[in-house]
Amino acid sequence: MKSYLRNAWLIAKTIGIEAIRRKEIYAIVLVSLVLIGGLRLVKFFDVEGLGKFYREISLKVMNVATALTVILLAARQLPREFQNRTLYPLLAKPIRRDNFLMGKFLGVMLAAAFCYAMFMAVFLFGSLTIKSPVNTGLFLQFVYLQLWNFAVLGGLAFLLSLLLNIDAAITICILLYVFSQVLMTLMSYIYDYTSAWQQTFLLGLHFVIPQLSLFDLSGKVVHGIWPPIASWAILALTAYGAVYTVLYLSGSYLLFRRRAL
Amino acid sequence: MAGENVIEVESLVVVYRNGRKSTRAVDGISFQVKRGECVGFIGPNGAGKSSTIKAIMGFLFPASGTVRVFGLPAGSVESHKRIGYLPEVALYYPFMKGHELLELYGGLHRIPKKKLKRRVPELLEQVGLYGMGETLIRNYSKGMQQRLGIAQAIIAEPELLVFDELSSGLDPLGRHDLREVLLELKGKGTTIFFSSHELSEVETLCDSVLMIRSGKIVCEGDVSDLMKPLDKYEIVFSLASAAEILSSLPPDATFEDDGEKKRIEVNSHEIYSQLLTSFVNAGAVIHHSEARRTSLEDFFVNLVRPDGERGK
Incomplete structure (x- = not known):
């Protein structure tokens, strides 16, 4: 187990080095700086209620930017290894393919967590500056669930990247990300007006496509008037995220396990 | 081990x-x-x-x-x-x-x-x-x-x-x-x-x-x-009475006689050395002698190139 984790960590580190040296992380810093600039404007005009607006926009930008980072990073990891033939010397070392895959996934998650932490730092600093602090418990729950959101997306991007080419995998993953945000709302509107087989189809879709909106507590954080959500709900959402992540990673492993290099 | x-x-x-x-x-x-x-x-x-x-x-x-x-x-x-x-x-x-x-x-x-x-x-x-x-x-x-x-x-x-x-x-x-x-x-x-x-x-x-x-x-x-089997050894010589030495040539040896010079090609280094010694002792004039060692490349080309392509 120790060597499994060590190998995964070694592989994960390469993704961190790549993200830093390829300057992708700097794009995130740039977005953060824009946020800070926006915050200064909010403070300058001192308009009532703009604190909530600031929180809403900031959290939305953070979530979308980090989700896109995860999709882009995860979807190109394996195809690039194949294309650049960097896989050969790596898999000639004493490392199993599942261990390699886990290392890649861990790397993507760490890069996502790093981006998100940077955003969070800017966001919290901004919230304190405009004297509009967030509910700490709720905020921690929000961050925790967002990480599960990114894990599900990362797993999905890995799976799609083994089935399709990079561009198609990224496009479909982004479409599914957007679709999953609105699926539940859409279903609640149209479900009662559909035929039996359409309802079955919608229910099937409901289970196949992960409901990523379930992980989004940003509405609660923006308004800040609700207490943190119950522990059982957090546990249930953790299990929900874990099931999808494991399913996608297992699918990726099954495709990668016997793939000829 | x-x-x-x-x-x-x-x-x-x-x-x-x-x-x-x-x-x-x-x-x-x-x-x-x-x-x-x-x-x-x-x-x-x-x-x-x-x-x-x-x-x-x-x-x-x-x-x-x-x-x-x-x-x-x-x-x-x-x-x-x-x-x-x-x-x-x-x-x-x-x-x-x-x-x-x-x-x-x-x-x-x-x-x-x-x-x-x-x-x-x-x-x-x-x-x-x-x-x-x-x-x-x-x-x-x-x-x-x-x-x-x-x-x-x-x-x-x-x-x-x-x-x-x-x-x-x-x-x-x-x-x-x-x-x-x-x-x-x-x-x-x-x-x-x-x-x-x-x-x-x-x-x-x-x-x-x-x-x-x-x-x-x-x-x-x-x-x-x-x-080894592809190595070739060649001697070009002139000698009036070479019949006795030539009678000991192995069956796979090549012998050519244009009247003025005689040419022998054998595959074994030992036989080549023996022949050279015999000719010198018999007073032959050696015009040319050469050991043509086969390189791996010659061997490879000989073996791998399809028959129809040989010599192209």
């Missing part, structure tokens, strides 16, 4: 499928490589060398047959602990520095950090990349990347080295350095199995060769034993 089979390939078949079309890249080959041997794996492009090597590394899965390395299934973690591998074409993470890459590979081999800190600069010096450890790999030339590839292959002091296209991308100096490294490792008892198009290199380094064509082994054995 000497004589133990390090690589055992048994009836290996590798098939590539592309839709309904399938290509048999390796067609039921069997061979063994014993501990401490240096074996060259040669054959024309598309003969099945890389496919065989990939099967040995567990990168692709045989349609049938078995491949075992150190008695273990090919591709197993336990076998990879003891193998150093250099791919035919490998690019290394361009965003990493040379020493970072070697530390990554060394780490996967579970080499302790302290030892790696010592080993990496030594290795870089050994492969001629001294002082390049801090340079990003994207700034390495093709030859430098190949040298880095050699360093990563030998980082864990493996018992078996598998090189796919040994000196691809290396300049003459690089080839020379690589040969030195390999001779040193061979001297230490490392088993070496490599494919190469540089037949002079194979001739210099290898104890034995395997030749493959169209997925089948067409020839295998000791390098010098294989080429």
